[in-house]
Amino acid sequence: MTPRQNRQRDRAGRGIPEATVARLPVYLRALTGLQERGVATVSSEELAAAAGVNSAKLRKDLSHLGSYGTRGVGYEVEYLVYQISRELGLTQDWVVAIIGVGNLGRALAGYGGFASRGFRVAGLLDADESIVGQEIAGMTVQHIDRLEDIIAGHGVSIAVIATPAGAAQGVCDRVVAAGVTSVLNFAPVVLSVPDGVDVRKVDLSIELQILAFHEQRKAGGPDGLASLAAGDAPPGAKQYVETVEA
Amino acid sequence: MTPRQNRQRDRAGRGIPEATVARLPVYLRALTGLQERGVATVSSEELAAAAGVNSAKLRKDLSHLGSYGTRGVGYEVEYLVYQISRELGLTQDWVVAIIGVGNLGRALAGYGGFASRGFRVAGLLDADESIVGQEIAGMTVQHIDRLEDIIAGHGVSIAVIATPAGAAQGVCDRVVAAGVTSVLNFAPVVLSVPDGVDVRKVDLSIELQILAFHEQRKAGGPDGLASLAAGDAPPGAKQYVETVEA
DNA sequence: ATGCCTTTGTGAATACGCGCACAAAGTGAC
DNA sequence: GTCACTTTGTGCGCGTATTCACAAAGGCAT
Numbered sequence: 001m002t003p004r005q006n007r008q009r010d011r012a013g014r015g016i017p018e019a020t021v022a023r024l025p026v027y028l029r030a031l032t033g034l035q036e037r038g039v040a041t042v043s044s045e046e047l048a049a050a051a052g053v054n055s056a057k058l059r060k061d062l063s064h065l066g067s068y069g070t071r072g073v074g075y076e077v078e079y080l081v082y083q084i085s086r087e088l089g090l091t092q093d094w095v096v097a098i099i100g101v102g103n104l105g106r107a108l109a110g111y112g113g114f115a116s117r118g119f120r121v122a123g124l125l126d127a128d129e130s131i132v133g134q135e136i137a138g139m140t141v142q143h144i145d146r147l148e149d150i151i152a153g154h155g156v157s158i159a160v161i162a163t164p165a166g167a168a169q170g171v172c173d174r175v176v177a178a179g180v181t182s183v184l185n186f187a188p189v190v191l192s193v194p195d196g197v198d199v200r201k202v203d204l205s206i207e208l209q210i211l212a213f214h215e216q217r218k219a220g221g222p223d224g225l226a227s228l229a230a231g232d233a234p235p236g237a238k239q240y241v242e243t244v245e246a
Numbered sequence: 247m248t249p250r251q252n253r254q255r256d257r258a259g260r261g262i263p264e265a266t267v268a269r270l271p272v273y274l275r276a277l278t279g280l281q282e283r284g285v286a287t288v289s290s291e292e293l294a295a296a297a298g299v300n301s302a303k304l305r306k307d308l309s310h311l312g313s314y315g316t317r318g319v320g321y322e323v324e325y326l327v328y329q330i331s332r333e334l335g336l337t338q339d340w341v342v343a344i345i346g347v348g349n350l351g352r353a354l355a356g357y358g359g360f361a362s363r364g365f366r367v368a369g370l371l372d373a374d375e376s377i378v379g380q381e382i383a384g385m386t387v388q389h390i391d392r393l394e395d396i397i398a399g400h401g402v403s404i405a406v407i408a409t410p411a412g413a414a415q416g417v418c419d420r421v422v423a424a425g426v427t428s429v430l431n432f433a434p435v436v437l438s439v440p441d442g443v444d445v446r447k448v449d450l451s452i453e454l455q456i457l458a459f460h461e462q463r464k465a466g467g468p469d470g471l472a473s474l475a476a477g478d479a480p481p482g483a484k485q486y487v488e489t490v491e492a
Numbered sequence: 493a494t495g496c497c498t499t500t501g502t503g504a505a506t507a508c509g510c511g512c513a514c515a516a517a518g519t520g521a522c
Numbered sequence: 523g524t525c526a527c528t529t530t531g532t533g534c535g536c537g538t539a540t541t542c543a544c545a546a547a548g549g550c551a552t
Contacts, residue, residue, distance in 0.1 A: 052436035089462030103353035113451035182457040190298035205359035209271040211428040216335030
C-alpha cells in the first residue's frame with residue numbers, strides 16, 4: 001500500500017479493505033430484498049444473518065463507509081442501499097462488452113443481474129462466422145474484428161471474456177490496448193495485463209474442485225488405502241499411478 | 247524439527263490452509279498444460295509464473311502436501327499432477343446433479359471443465375414442464391420431482407444449483423435432505439445449510455460490482471461532486487437522491 | 493429530566509496469509 | 523572428493539482480517 005492511500009485510510013470513502021469491498025454487494029442484495037418487502041430499518045444482527053456473516057464484521061464493514069447507523073435502532077434500509085451503491089460505483093452506468101458467445105457467453109448475455117445493477121451490455125462479439133449475426137438476448141452478435149470500434153464507440157470500460165482458453169490472452173491484449181481497464185475473465189487461463197488494469201476471474205471448475213477437496217475430507221481424507229502405498233514414495237518413483245489403481 | 251516429521255504432521259494433520267486449497271486447482275491446470283507440452287520438470291519460479299503467483303507462496307503451498315521437489319532441479323511435473331489431484335480428491339469420480347436448466351444451467355451442462363476433472367453429471371433437473379424432456383448436452387432434462395430418486399440412485403454428492411433466486415433455498419433443503427453434502431450455488435441468495443454441508447457460491451454480478459468499485463476509484467473515487475453535498479450528510483437526511491442528481 | 497433498554501462503533505486480542513531472504517540439499521564438472 | 527551452482531523448504535516479520543466484548547449513544551417510557 002502506498003503512503004498516499006495510507007494517509008487517506010481514516011477517512012470514510014477511501015482505503016476500504018478489499019475483503020470489505022467483496023462483501024458490500026452481498027449486503028446490497030440483502031438490503032434490496034428488505035426494501036422490496038417494505039422494511040424501513042434493520043439491525044446489524046438481522047442484516048448480518050441475511051447476508052450470512054458475523055454481525056461485528058458487518059458493522060465494521062459499514063463503519064468504513066461512514067457512520068450510517070443509529071444506536072438503539074439500526075440502519076435505515078433505503079439510505080444504506082444508496083450509500084453502498086454509491087461506494088460501489090453503481091449510481092452510474094458501466095458499459096460492458098461480452099467477448100465469446102458460446103454457451104457461457106449466451107448465459108451471460110441473458111443474465112438479468114447485469115442490467116439491474118447498472119451494467120449495460122454494449123456488444124456481443126465472437127470470432128465464429130456461424131455465430132456472428134445471430135440474435136441473442138435482443139442483441140446481434142458482431143464480429144470480433146469490430147472489437148476496437150465498439151469499445152471506443154460505446155465507451156466500454158469493462159470487458160467480459162468468455163472465449164475458449166486459447167483465445168483469451170489475445171482478446172485480453174486487444175481490449176486493454178483499446179482502452180478497457182477492467183476485465184472479468186471466465187476462460188480458464190491466467191491473464192497477464194499491464195499495471196492499472198484489474199482482472200477478476202471466475203472459474204466454474206475450480207469451485208467444484210474445492211468442494212471435492214472438502215468432500216473427500218469428510219469421507220476420510222486422501223490418506224486412505226492408496227496413500228499407504230504411494231503417498232510417501234520418493235520423487236522419481238514412477239509406479240504411483242499403477243499403485244493407486246491396483 | 248526435521249523435514250520428515252514436518253511432512254508427516256501436515257499430511258496426517260489435515261493442516262492445509264484454505265487459501266492453499268483454493269490455489270491448488272490453478273497449479274494443477276498450469277501443470278497439465280506443461281504436461282501436454284511434454285515438459286518433465288519445472289522449477290517453482292516457472293510454475294509460479296504460469297499460475298500467476300509468487301514463487302515462495304507456491305513452494306509453501308506445495309510444502310503442505312509434502313516434499314515433492316528436488317533441490318537444484320525443481321518438481322517432476324507428472325508426479326506433482328498426481329499428488330495435487332490426489333489431494334483435491336480428483337483421483338476419484340464425483341457425481342453431480344445440475345438443478346435449474348435455464349441459460350446458465352445449459353452452459354454448465356455443456357461445460358467441458360467438469361468431465362475432464364472427474365465430475366460426472368448424473369442429471370439435469372428443472373421444474374418447468376416446457377423444459378423437461380429437452381435434450382441438452384446429450385442428456386434429457388428430468389422433472390424436479392425426480393430429484394430424490396436421482397440423488398439416491400446415482401449417488402450424487404454434489405449439487406449445482408442454477409435456479410432462480412426464489413427457488414434456490416427450497417431446492418437446497420431438498421438436496422441436503424436427500425444426502426448431498428456439497429453445494430455449488432449460482433443463485434444470488436445466501437443459502438443456509440446444516441453443519442457438515444459445504445456451500446460455495448459463484449455470483450456473476452458480484453464480480454462485476456467489485457470491478458466497478460475499482461474502476462470508479464481509478465476515475466477519482468466516490469468522493470467527487472456528489473459526496474461533497476451528500477456523502478457526509480447525517481442519517482435521516484432524506485434528500486440524498488435529489489442532492490446527488492442536482 | 494431521568495433511567496432503562498437496545499444497538500452501534502471500535503479498541504484489543506487473535507488468527508491468518510504473504511513474501512523476503514537464507515540455510516539446507518541436491519546436481520554436475522573436474 | 524570437492525567446489526560451484528541451482529533450487530527447494532521454511533523461519534520470520536509484517537500487514538490484514540476476524541471476532542470478542544464493551545463503552546458510548548440514541549430512543550422511549552414515565
